[in-house]
Amino acid sequence: MLDQAPAPGADVHATAARLLGFLRDLAGARREPARDLGAYEQVCWLAELPAEVYLETDAGPGEVLFSIPVIPLSPPTVLEEFDGWIGLRHWYRTLRDLAGAEVVLATGLLTWQPPDGEGVHDHLLTTPVRIVVDERTERVDVVLAGHTSLRDRDLLGGLGGFRPARTDWVWDAVRAGQGFALRASVSDVLRKWCSIAFTEFGAAFREDWTPAQASPGVPQLRLAPALVVRPPGRAALADHYEDLLAQLARMHDVPGGLGRLIEPERSARLMQVAERSPQTIADLLAGLLARGRRVLVTTPEAERILAALPGDVAGLCALTEESSVVDRMRARAFEHDPAGHRRYVEELAERKNAADREVSELDARLALTEATDACDLGPGYRGTRAELTRRLRSESHPWLTPRTGMPADPPLTASEVAELVALIDEETPGRRARTWQRDVDPGSLPSAPYVRSLIEAEAAEVERAARSQTDLSRRLRDLDVALLARLEAAARAVDAALHDLGLDGHPSEWDPTDHAARAFSDALAGRRPTIWARVAEMAPQAEWAEHALASLGGRRVQLPPGELHLRRLASAAQDLRNHLSEGGTLKRGPLRSVAQRQAEPLLTGARVDGRPPTTPELLDAVFSVLMVRMSLQELEYVWEAAGMPFEDGPLDQRVAAFRRAHLRLARIREVLPAIEESAGHLAGLGIPITHPLQWHGYVVGLQSALSELSVNRASADLNALRDSISTDHKGQPPELLSALVAIDSRDADGYARSLTALLEARHERGLQMRCEALLDRVRAVHPELAEALIGGTVPEHWDEAWAWAHASVRLAELPGSPAEDRLREALTEAEERQAEVSAELSTAEAWEACLSRSEAPAWIAPLWHVPELLPAVPDSFDVVIVDGEHGAGAEALFLLWLAPRVILVGEGGPELPHPEGTIDLIADVLDGAVTPTAPLFETLRARFAPGERPAPERAASVAVAAEPEPQLVAPQLVAPQRAAPEQGDPPPALTIERGRSIVAYKRPQLVELIGRIDAGEPGLSDEQLVERAGEILGCPDDETLLVSARLHYAVETFREPSEPSEPFEASEPSEASGTA
Structure with missing residues (x-):
């Protein structure tokens, strides 16, 4: 590595440990951990994402979690899509505003109120994300931008019952990549954490995405993913310093x-x-x-x-x-290709040197030109002062007066001038007034089809309510809205059950023998509730009988004729089956066992597929049939008590009939609370509901009352839409007020005409704004010309006239007329070429070095x-x-x-x-x-x-000059070698020009200069050589650091011309280097 520090002694090592310990304590004290989501700036729950947004739950680091495209300002024309449009617009604006903020994807919402501490309502796992707005499409992407962190120590540190050491292996799992973002392993990590985090009690985990609000006494953990905007965080910094201390304890240096x-x-x-x-x-x-x-x-x-x-x-x-x-x-x-790339880099270096020389030469020529008596008044006006004076006098553009301070380039192009003249010619008082009116985009207003749909919906609801109005509906309409909503929900549940049972027609058309119809009628009247509850409790027996018959596998079982004691025969069959299973056999005469004698009626009278039941398998079949018959007897008893007997028939048909009846009864029992709730509320209003016909009339009246409320909602929607159109600002266009009047009068066609007129008004405003913008550009440089254009002046030969006026002003202002524009332009182009080749050289060198x-x-x-x-x-x-x-x-x-x-x-x-x-x-x-x-x-x-x-x-x-330049090498892991002069070309001759830039000297020239100084004054130190060479070169003062860096490296090359350096070895840093 760069400038590796010498091996520290024990004092340095101890000081480093003390320093890291202090920084750990400082990082922990700098942030007081927040334990409630209310402390954060913003929380966006992913459970509230619109259904149209696709979540990539398997996304990894650097991948997109989800995206939201640009949502149009105008709402959809289909009313059912309005809520989705509102949700997408809200999420798009929210995420766009969060671009650049520090946002994390948080999962594992821990909710707990410990008895002796502060409540916890925050997430355990966080993954950094970046909100990226695509510059071309303006799509918003949520990109996973880092590794997942476990925050249990921040949230629960110091609270009783939590032991951080127990979750160390969960920390290791998270660091290894488990529990990342929304992958399936998140639930596994949270579930494992719940099982070990607390010593005296456990934590309950649910995979719900909706957040819990209350803080229970027992910790509860939900998945509840959310995007959380956090302040610039240092949450993991104290733990990071703990890791550094642990590493330092194992290190010598x-x-x-x-x-x-x-x-x-x-x-x-x-x-x-x-x-x-x-x-x-x-x-x-x-x-x-x-x-x-x-x-x-x-x-x-x-x-x-x-x-x-x-x-x-x-x-x-x-x-x-x-x-x-x-x-x-x-x-x-x-x-x-190392050799080819080396040649490419050298070619770029030569091009850069040439560009540097060109810039220096142009800069010098420009300085020289500025000191001459040449006169350059602009394009087309170059020459001596006398020549230019005669020429400007001969040319004449009466409509344009030369003005001091005119720029060389006209404020408008010729096409813009023609556009401005046309706009002034077509200007009207009405269009002129548009600039004082507010700019209203028709696209930001509700569309005409959408407003029409609301108006037509309101009219349809009014018509429907008037057609179905009854006395009962009027009484229901006067109820509290919340009560009416509960009645509607209960009625909807009951009607859905009746529809599933085929009872959704008029009650007079129902089958009187239908068990479900009888159960519904008794439920309305409150008849036999205990008996029906007993019937419902017998449903498992009907289900068991069905499964028992199915387990026979198609066997034909025939029982003995006559009156049978089913329970006794079943017990005998079970005993004989056990006797045979335990190794017993069937015998004759007095040697028969007790079990065989008790089962004799079955052995002589029962048949399974035509055979007597002499084996355990056949006895099982007989036993199942006996038990099924016993169950049917009990089912017949309870159904007869409810007033619904069943017809006799084959065993399988009777079982199927009971099973079907119980399934239909179960559907009625599911909505029994809704029936009782509705009957209870209506009884308090004096509306009896004790018969299906009364229920049918009640449902019709309820629908009529709801239709009347729908009228109110439709009107409220239109009123809210009208209120959403802002009219608080001054300068409203009259077309906007017409649109509001059209909504109030429920005139859909009038609203559409107002939108069209508003679009035309906006176009007029745009034309007038363009006209004034062009005039402002002219007025900024030539106010008199702007007023002349407003008065009807038509400019001719715009570009030539402006150049003539500008040259006239320059001629009057310049005591001497230097021709410098050309050189300035050439200098700019040369500097651009210099920047381009510098960028290419930096890119090539960077890739080669890395x-x-x-x-x-x-x-x-x-x-x-x-x-x-x-x-x-x-x-x-x-x-x-x-x-x-x-x-x-x-x-x-x-x-x-x-x-x-x-x-x-x-x-x-x-x-x-x-x-x-x-x-x-x-x-x-x-x-x-x-x-x-x-x-x-x-x-x-x-x-x-x-x-x-x-x-x-x-x-x-x-900064770069402070670093020595390693030799470019092929892409193998080898130490870079110090550059040596090429053998083919001799080093350039050393010519010293005081005041010349240091970039004009090549490295071999600087090495040669150091060598000459050392030969003439042997024994100088490195710093003395650098100082002496700097005095000889006399480079500009603003290059002091750069000169020092290049000369230090030249001295190092001179001292050790052939000794290879270690990989990434650095020279003694200069003042410009970092804290090496």
Whole structure:
């Protein structure tokens, strides 16, 4: 790794452990864990997602959980689709507003009110998500963006009955990938957690998606997934520091960053870039990648930084997982041609040098041109002052007066001028007044077909209510709406049961022998409730009889003729069957057993498939038939008590009849509470319901009363729709007021005409706004011309006239007329070419330097997501770029575990408030530099010597120049070799021009300069060589850091021209380097 710290002694190791312990306590005290969802900004329950949204429950890291496309503003014309449209619009707006916020997918809602502590109502599992809005389609995607975390220690820490140690293996399972997002393993993890988390009692788990509201005395856990908007979180940070302490106890060396924090005299100076911008960070990142460095960027704007990276450098950066980055690197490495790529890089380097020289030359020529007496008044007007004066006087455009301050380019194009003249010519007082009226989009109003459907629905309900109105319906209509809703629900349940039983016609058409009809009639009248309850209790016997007959498998069983004592014969059959099963046999005469003598009537009179029942299997069949007959006797008895006898017949038909009767009775019994509830409510109103005919009349009256209420609802829908059209603002277009009048008068055609007129009014407003916008552009640079155009002036030869007027003004203003525009344009184009070739070179160098890696060369993530996203491997990165302080204090020093260097971007924040929690070790750490209230930037600056703060435009080059340039190698895991001059071409001749930029000198030239200085003044130290060479070159002052970095590397190359370096070895860092 970069600049590995020397092996620390025992003091350094102990100080590091004390520091990590303090940071752990600080992280735990910084956030007081919230245990109730009410503490969070917003909670969106997935159980409330519209049915049209498909959830990808098997989605993995980096995949889309669900998406919602753009929902049109106009509601659907079909009334049944209105609720779905409202739901989709609500979810789309909510998710779009959450883009960029810190959102997690939370599962496992724990609800508990412990007897001696604060109530808990929060989720156990959280998975970070990103809300992404597609720029082209505006579709909103919910993307799973990290690993799942278990939060039981945060929620239950300190509460009685919870033992964190018991759930350690559940933590290990979650870290291994179980319980991720909405996968099936989530339920398994939560169920296992419930079984072991508490010592004195268990927790109940249900896979319900709906949340529980009350806090019971016993913990309850539901799946209840939701999107939760959390404040920038540090929930897992204290546990992360616990892991770091455990690792440190097993390590001999302290990670490089922590070692240099503890012993700052060994570290380099700290680099900080004042200006925060995605381009600055992108330049830093690209330059470091080109030098083979592994970089971590902590930023809340990952997408903007990726967009600012040159070329396809973004392909080397991971956001949530690195497998795709590694796959791209392997594919590129497989096709890599080292020699060809080396030539390509050298060609790009030559092109960049040529671009640098071109920019320098044009800059010099521009400066020279500005000092000459040449006169350049703009395109077409170049020459001497006398020539241009004569020419401008000969040309004349009377309608355009030259005005001081006119821009070189006209405010409008020729086509826009023609458009403006036409708009002014067609302007009317009515159109002019449109700009004072509010802009109303007809698409934002309810569509004409939708309003028509509401008006027609209201008319249909009025007609239906008037046609079916009765005295009973009028009495029911006056009831409380809640009571009427309960009566409707009960009536709907009863009618559904009658429909299932075939009793949905008029009661006079029912079969009087129908058992269900008799049961329904008795239920209405309240007759024989005990007997019917007894009948219902006999349903298992009918079911058993059916199964018993089916178990005979088609055997024909014939019982002895005559009156039979069924119970005695069944007992005899069972005893004989047991006798034979135990090894007994049938005998004759006095040797017969007691069981055989008792079963003699069956042996002589019963037959199974024509054979006497002499085996256990045949006796089983006889026993089953006897038991079935006994059951039928009991069933006949209870049904006769209910007044519904059954006809005699074959055994299987009688069993089927009883079974069918009990099934139909069960359907009636299901709605018995609804019948009793309806009868009870109606009896209190003096409406008797004791007969099916009365029930039928009641249902008809209830439907009529509900139809009258539907009229009220339809009218309420129209009134609500009218109220949704805002008229509070001033300047309402008259067409909008006409639309409101049409709704009030229930005029669907009038509303449609108003929408059409409103569309035309909006078009007129757009024309007038366009006219005034064009006039404003003219008025901003030439007010007199704008008034002339309003007065009817028609401009001719617009572009030529504007160039003539601008040249006239320039000629009058310029005492001397330098021809510099051409050079400025050429300089701009040259700078663009310079930027393009620089981007290509950075991309090529970055990919070449990173091909040998087996992991992603760069990670970009929010600061507080780093502990969850990345393993805590010491010095696994070379550099950390901290984009903004993120409101962080010393608890963010875990970054020094991951990398030895830190680059700060942006200014530090104010002092932090003292943590609300309790810190056991609150004493200052490291001579007072690390305190609970010190911001992160201040903490680092206090421990490291501040380096020069480069300007934003030079920050990237300074950071990159501070790193030595490793030799490009083929994509094998080998140590990069130090670059040596090519044998084919001699090194360029050394020519020193004081004041020349350092970028104009190639590396061999700088090495040669160092060699000449050392030959002339032997014995100089490295720093003296750098200082002497800097004096000789005399480069611009704003390149001090860049000059120092390149000369240090030239000295190193001169000292060890042929010694190969270790992989990723770095030179002594300069002031621009990070905390290496």
